[in-house]
Amino acid sequence: MCIGDIGEQGADGGGWGSGVAQSGKQEVARECDGRMVRLVRTIESEIVPRLVLARRASVTPEVAKTVDCKAPDAADVKELVRLLLAHDTGVASAYVDTVRHRGATMELICLQLLAPAARELGLMWEEDECDFMQVTVGLCRLHQLLRELGSEFRSDGAVPTVDRRILLAPIPGDQHTFGIALVAQFLCRAGWDVWHEFPSADTDILDVLRQNWFAVVGLSVGSETRLDDVTDIIGKIRRTSRNRSVGVLVGGPILVAKPEIAALVGADATAADGQEAVERAEQMCRVAR
DSSP, X not given: OOHHHHHHHHHHSOSHHHHHHHHHHHHHHHHHHHHHHHHHHHIIIIIHHXXXXXXXXXXXXXXXXXXXXXXXXXXXXXXXXXXXXXXXXXXXHHHHHHHHHTTOOHHHHIIIIIHHXXXXXXXXXXXXXXXXXXXXXXXXXXXXXXXXXXXXXXXXXXXXXXXXXXXXXXXXXXXXXXXXXXXXXXXXXXXXXXXXOOOSSHHHHHHHHHHSOOSEEEEEOOOGGGXXXXXXXXXXXXXXXXXXXXXXXXXXXXXXXXXXXXXXXXXXXXXXXHHHHHHHHHHHHHHHO
16 A cells, blocks of 8 residues: 555545544543542542642641631720820730630730820820820830730740841830830741840941941931931941941831832832831841852
8 A cells, every 4th residue: 555545544534544543533532530539539538638648747736826806996996095004014914815825826916006006195195195194104104014924925046146137226216116016026026136236326327337337227317307317327327337238128108198109218118017127127137148
């Protein structure tokens, strides 16, 4: 048989070649169906149960407790503020314990109870619901409460290293310090060597930067009216720092509402809370390396 004959038989569709192809397709289809059945049975009987067991094993008691807990809410914040204004720190501490007994982790206590309570005290002052002395006393008690919880919060944290040293400070003359204290707890727990400075003038910060090496400087900005001061001191920090690649992180209520301000004042990043401050500081360290 010549090549031309093969071509003709294939063309008319009734040749030997066509019949063999059809039979082969049916056999392949039956084999595929059998493989699919076996695969489904294997997934149902072996793979899925193993994944379920692995998932259960990966959920640590701490994570499970977080999932099942009742996180602090707005009512808890208002009650804590009321206690801070009306009673001593011991009463407020006892209330925090009741929230923790509901399963709330220390992260949730800091982020969703203590930090909002500080903001609420500030709003009450701005709206003339409390006078300056009441708010000051409330914030002092809140600081005491944070110090009590701080050692426990940091107990399982990483060991600080020299290349992860951060200086935290408010803008000179600014009295907003609770936010810095709260951010410091998260940074310490993440293994940062945290230094505090509460400057009355720019030179207080700059002197520390001349004498010590820092990977990051974190500044708290309390008012939008002082943005020119923030821009000025960030420029001085970059010129003075022993680390010429120092990262500058800014935070505060005004930055939470308008994060774009960070770039306008010459900072590298902003953070809304302690957890985010750790993430931003880590990012700046990686970029510097």
